[in-house]
Amino acid sequence: MIRHVVMFRFHDHVTAEQIAEFGRGLSEMVPQVPGILAYAHGPDIGVNDGNYDYAVTADFASTDDYRIYRDHPVHRAVIERFTGPLVAARSGVQFMFGA
């Protein structure tokens, strides 16, 4: 199994409504992309200082399935819609883990 993890830090001017819209955009994307075994995402809950603002985790059976997600037009459209207006910094990892 492959777990894809990505975190975003948003620009200071980003509003709660924009973040909620981003979340809805992700949730609406998931059923349109094949091969996603699990998908979880949400804003940081504020327990720790210095955190990023939002995280996404997505599980796939294989690297190929991850690539299908990464390159899928519906996913690319979400990235194009939100990255410019919202995202100040991004960090990502894909790693293997036991089922």
Added chain:
Amino acid sequence: MIRHVVMFRFHDHVTAEQIAEFGRGLSEMVPQVPGILAYAHGPDIGVNDGNYDYAVTADFASTDDYRIYRDHPVHRAVIERFTGPLVAARSGVQFMFGA
């Protein structure tokens, strides 16, 4: 449910053996800390350029259970042992997700 996600970028001089040792340190910690519902971690598999080097995801029933993990002496010992020698940058998020 709370999902804790953290990523690390390692210093350039860090070796594969040091990274494997870090992974073993995490795996050996998990059974010693109460309240961890799921724990997955691993090095980046190299599909994408610009990624961080390592990710950890951990699930908890509540924010309080996450705090028990965060502050547990066995966890703190792993952090103290590996952060200085290995970690150049860290990003973290805790977010709520459906069970």
